[in-house]
Amino acid sequence: MTIRHVAALATIVLVAACTGSTSSGPAPKAATQTGLVATSLTVPQGMGGAPFDVDRQVLIPSGWKMSVYARVPSARLAAWAPDNTLLVSVPENGTVVRLVPDGQGKATEAVMLRGMNQPHGLAFVGSTLFVAQSDRVDKFAYADGKATNPRPIVTGLPDAKSPELGGQYAHALKSVAVGSDGSVYISVGSTGNISVDDLKANPPRASILRVPPGGGPAQPFAVGVRNGTGLAIAPDGSVWTAVNGRDQIEYPFDRPYGDASGSSKGQVIPDYVRDHPVEPLAKLTAGRNLGWPYCDPDADIEPAVKGSEQNPSNVPFTTDVETNPDGHLLDCSKLPRIEQTLGGHSAPLGLSFVDGGLPGEYEHGALVGVHGSWNAQPPRAPEVSFFPWANGELGKQQTLVGGFQATDGSRWGRPVGAVLGPDHAVYITDDQAGAVYRLSPP
Numbered sequence: 001m002t003i004r005h006v007a008a009l010a011t012i013v014l015v016a017a018c019t020g021s022t023s024s025g026p027a028p029k030a031a032t033q034t035g036l037v038a039t040s041l042t043v044p045q046g047m048g049g050a051p052f053d054v055d056r057q058v059l060i061p062s063g064w065k066m067s068v069y070a071r072v073p074s075a076r077l078a079a080w081a082p083d084n085t086l087l088v089s090v091p092e093n094g095t096v097v098r099l100v101p102d103g104q105g106k107a108t109e110a111v112m113l114r115g116m117n118q119p120h121g122l123a124f125v126g127s128t129l130f131v132a133q134s135d136r137v138d139k140f141a142y143a144d145g146k147a148t149n150p151r152p153i154v155t156g157l158p159d160a161k162s163p164e165l166g167g168q169y170a171h172a173l174k175s176v177a178v179g180s181d182g183s184v185y186i187s188v189g190s191t192g193n194i195s196v197d198d199l200k201a202n203p204p205r206a207s208i209l210r211v212p213p214g215g216g217p218a219q220p221f222a223v224g225v226r227n228g229t230g231l232a233i234a235p236d237g238s239v240w241t242a243v244n245g246r247d248q249i250e251y252p253f254d255r256p257y258g259d260a261s262g263s264s265k266g267q268v269i270p271d272y273v274r275d276h277p278v279e280p281l282a283k284l285t286a287g288r289n290l291g292w293p294y295c296d297p298d299a300d301i302e303p304a305v306k307g308s309e310q311n312p313s314n315v316p317f318t319t320d321v322e323t324n325p326d327g328h329l330l331d332c333s334k335l336p337r338i339e340q341t342l343g344g345h346s347a348p349l350g351l352s353f354v355d356g357g358l359p360g361e362y363e364h365g366a367l368v369g370v371h372g373s374w375n376a377q378p379p380r381a382p383e384v385s386f387f388p389w390a391n392g393e394l395g396k397q398q399t400l401v402g403g404f405q406a407t408d409g410s411r412w413g414r415p416v417g418a419v420l421g422p423d424h425a426v427y428i429t430d431d432q433a434g435a436v437y438r439l440s441p442p
Helices: 196-200 270-275
Strands: 036-040 057-061 065-070 078-080 086-090 095-101 107-113 122-125 128-132 136-143 146-155 175-178 184-188 207-211 219-223 230-233 239-242 279-284 295-297 313-315 317-319 338-342 348-355 364-370 383-390 398-401 415-420 426-430 435-440
Touching (some): 057 065, 065 107, 078 415, 128 146, 128 175, 146 184, 146 207, 184 230, 239 348, 279 348, 348 383, 364 415, 383 415
Parallel strands (some): 230 348, 348 415
Antiparallel strands (some): 036 057, 078 086, 086 095, 122 128, 128 136, 136 146, 175 184, 184 207, 239 279, 279 338, 313 338, 364 383, 383 398, 426 435
């Protein structure tokens, strides 16, 4: 069995999901939930504080079980250590905690690293631990439950402390993944929604940087990546990212939207914003441009038509009328299409791959923590998504775990990331509930 998992997330609680206006109208369509059943979440003794002070139901595949494994306030990314303990980043308090299983289906928590600058992305290569802080990435020697001998991979990454940013950085958290050749990939989010100056910064923000094997300066690997919170290496060695797209997109077509009279071009229309742009799940190659902020992925089968069905696969781009009105800054028609997408403002965070270890249709695929939107009423629901993997490509989004949101839009949890454990269970972090869950197949 081969298990590759590099969970990567971006955004602190302040910007934990895509922001935008709340609108009325039909709820965004959820991912496929075929075969899921409502099941009570198991809460071990001593872990019953809110939100688990009442019975919580989750939607999971029939025969599977889900329980609270640990309580970690503001838990974000997770990675399995060689000694079969789970490390979890907590950027809110600058720590990385270590979860040690107690043999009874839960874990005890101990702080392993402290005093860090918003530690977020975690990755292991053998006994070497990579930790992405907001301003740097370091590697540590891991042994006997301790991370020691930090050595810098890259320093001087932009964050809110960078003088030129004046304390304003909406997506300061960094993700990290290590390729099979030893290349280190780092996600560097945009400073804001459509902050064009990010593209000219050094190093460029809104990009995925690459440090070559053996070290060296970080260079742009992919650009136009507004906030590539999900960052992981696939079983075939390719690099993938899951991206949080822009908010408050203006209607880009010179025609009426729905029943409007006259052209709606350039207007911010809540019904349109709710589902646009879709969020990319893309395979990265050297020099790829994912379009931001000049081009927006548009999955509508009938572009410009209100209520159009969407095809989430092989998605083309529409020119952003606000930032690229005549298309001269970037020709959106020439950009490679996006391999897979999630619904608008899904806020995908952690991304990891499963290559064996789960049963049946879940044996090979990608796991994505979906934080959920603020752009609809009710909002797009948080979930853990699964994308099947075959022949080097990902299939369409499915729901692996749902049930975190009530019909009125209120939520008791928001998944961040999901990684496969050595016991063939999936471990899910939730920063709103302050928990790590264990999802076990039959």
